[in-house]
Amino acid sequence: MDRIEHSVIDSLLQALQSRGYVTIGPTARNGAIVCDEIHSASDLPIGITDEQSPATYRLKSGNNHLSFGYVLSPVSWKRFLVPPVLTLFKAVKTSDGFRITNETSAPDTPPQPRKLAFIGVRPCDLQALTLLDKVFLGDRYTDPYYKAQREQLFLIVVNCTKAGGTCFCGSMGTGPTAKAGYDIALTEMDRKEGAFFLIDSGSEKGAEVMRELDRRKAAPEEILAADEASVRTRASMGRTLETDHLKEILADNPEHPRWDVVAGRCLTCANCTMVCPTCFCSTVEDVTDLTGKNVERVRKWDSCFTMDFSYIHGGSVRATPKSRYRQWVTHKLSSWVDQYGDFGCVGCGRCITWCPVGIDITEEACAIRENHQTVLPHP
Amino acid sequence: MKQKRKPKLAVWKFASCDGCQLSLLDCEDQLLDVTAEVDIANFPEASRAVAKGPYDLSLVEGSITTPHDAERIHQVRRSSKFLVTIGACATAGGIQALRNFKDVKSFTSLVYASPSYLEVLAKSTPIADHVFVDFQLRGCPINKLQLLEVVNAFLNGRKPNIPGYSVCMECKRKGIICGLVSHGPPCLGPVTQAGCDALCPSYHRGCFGCYGPKETPNTASISEWWMKQGMSDGELLRLFRGFNAYAEAFRKESEAHEE
Known part of the structure; x- marks a missing residue:
């Protein structure tokens, strides 16, 4: 574990840019922290914090000079790996069928992967990438677009030293400190004499970049202070979720009266799934031009909250808001475990903050747990 | 080989501002493609030339507000193979459906010197209340790309x-970062059907609900939440009483906030 001064962040960005990476990081825009291309450390949201609670998000000018003093951006990293709209191919009609035209000729579809360096990935979002890897890089079915972009990433995690009002990574075991899966991990430490970072590498390419930076070995008390900040952050999560036997409880209680209660509040607007860093569902649309001779196949982000999502011959399988909300929660916290061996929720809390009516997944899961009909094994 | 007959397209106007049918003329880049594929047989905004029916595709703009129009729409239906309504007037009654919440005579007597000359229905109603409609394209005005998509399909x-x-x-x-959550209400986006490509939120404005209620809209829940945030019944009533005031979900919600 080493220490770098705040001013070294520019050297870090330059080291990445000189290797051909586009540096994507947090920046304040229109009242929110968004993830976009940043050129230097001055683009970071210096001194800005966010306050998050169900259905409310506000930026505040903090009383510090931290670059990563906010908790979590509403924008998750999935949009860089799973673009919201992706043209899969273009084709022209022929006398005996159709011919795909864009394999070599059209440079715009599908997009070529870029060397992207993500600056400021939170530990919960790092776990979200791990979960998406399982979905898109599975043994049997690999998404070639995801794979190509994933291989071009450089991941800089910034560990959390402050929990937000809707955070519950402590319950999901995904934060506030990242354990592995990054190239470089930073912990920003606030000190009266000026903020600094603890820095560590998690991969050979991370170590190689780190060697270029002006750094010194971290003092034992600095490492201890970071550990204490992690413990403090874990203890101050805005939300908690009891995960013990949660998979069984949710799977066994599809008719729990609480589903009706939450369906009365749910707008089925799909915001929760759109902001979720692990929701990966998409729909595929075939689009013709007016002549009917040219066709495009387009993949778009979809959501289990739409009627079309479960539409088959005869109608939508999940016609009621109750069935759609239940589908989403039981997938995140129950059937995802069957599919991928882990919860599909990383505890980032975005679905709570960005639900227009503040529906809280931790509160709903807790309500199902009360009066549940599951026979649990004795401890 | 014999040239295939081009499908005949007709555009019909009822009580409306013409904005939706002008979306067709607004398809500048694609207009020649459209005319290459269809025979524009009746489109008074574009040409006085009218070709006789029957028509393969009729685009109907506007709502039914007079006894004469209530008859005329049946003629349109009879002469059309497919009938597609375009815009908030044709699909929900339009802004003129605000009169549906009052007695229309209270307006005509104020506006016209001799209201007895007027033949007007008590309510402004959508086309689908009168004849079978094959497809409804929402919006105030409609999105020209969606219109092309419908013609194309x-x-x-x-x-x-x-x-x-x-x-x-x-x-x-x-x-786009949600303005509802990051700045505050109102924004009707969560209960409104997509189609405008999030036009107003793209310019940091809340959604006005131009495309009408989405599928399974939960207007009661969002209203209840906003009342907890301090919005009044009057504000909610005005919010839901816009271009799609007479669309069922918005109508019921505004009526729930009447004094």
Whole structure:
């Protein structure tokens, strides 16, 4: 574990840019922290914090000079790996069928992967990438677009030293400190004499970049202070979720009266799934031009909250808001475990903050747990 | 080989501002493609030349507000193979349906010197209340790309890609940060059908609900939440009483906030 001064962040960005990476990081825009291309450390949201609670998000000018003093951006990293709209191919009609035209000729579809360096990935979002890897890089079915972009990433995690009002990574075991899966991990430490970072590498390419930076070995008390900040952050999560036997409880209680209660509040607007860093569902649309001779196949982000999502011959399988909300929660916290061996929720809390009516997944899961009909094994 | 007959397209106007049918003329880049594929047989905004029916595709703009129009729409239906309504007037009664919440005579007596000359119905109603409609294209005004998609789907014998989900889906795909959560209400996006490509939120304005209620709209829940945030019954009533005031979900919600 080493220490770098705040001013070294520019050297870090330059080291990445000189290797051909586009540096994507947090920046304040229109009242929110968004993830976009940043050129230097001055683009970071210096001194800005966010306050998050169900259905409310506000930026505040903090009383510090931290670059990563906010908790979590509403924008998750999935949009860089799973673009919201992706043209899969273009084709022209022929006398005996159709011919795909864009394999070599059209440079715009599908997009070529870029060397992207993500600056400021939170530990919960790092776990979200791990979960998406399982979905898109599975043994049997690999998404070639995801794979190509994933291989071009450089991941800089910034560990959390402050929990937000809707955070519950402590319950999901995904934060506030990242354990592995990054190239470089930073912990920003606030000190009266000026903020600094603890820095560590998690991969050979991370170590190689780190060697270029002006750094010194971290003092034992600095490492201890970071550990204490992690413990403090874990203890101050805005939300908690009891995960013990949660998979069984949710799977066994599809008719729990609480589903009706939450369906009365749910707008089925799909915001929760759109902001979720692990929701990966998409729909595929075939689009013709007016002549009917040219066709495009387009993949778009979809959501289990739409009627079309479960539409088959005869109608939508999940016609009621109750069935759609239940589908989403039981997938995140129950059937995802069957599919991928882990919860599909990383505890980032975005679905709570960005639900227009503040529906809280931790509160709903807790309500199902009360009066549940599951026979649990004795401890 | 014999040239295939081009499908005949007709555009009909009822009580409306003409903005939706002008969307067809606004398809500048694609207009020649459209005329190459269809025979524009009746489109008074574009040409006085009128070709006789029957028509393969009729685009109907406007709502039914007079006894004469209530008759005329049946003629349109009879002469049309497919009838597609375009815009908030034709699909929900339009802004003129605000009169549906009052006695129309209280307006005509104020506006006209001799209201007895007027033949006007008590309510402004959508086309689908009068005749069978094959497809309804929402919006005030409609999105020209969606209009092209509907014409296109009709020409190619496929279902139009016109989703019934919320405006929020379009906002999130575009990477727009939710103004409702980050700045405060109102924004009707979560209860409004997509189609405008999140036009107002793209310019930091809340959604006005121009495309009408989305599929399974929960207006009661969002109203209850906003009342907890301090919005009044009067504010909620005005919010839901816009261009789609007479669309069922918005109508019921505004009526729930009447004094």
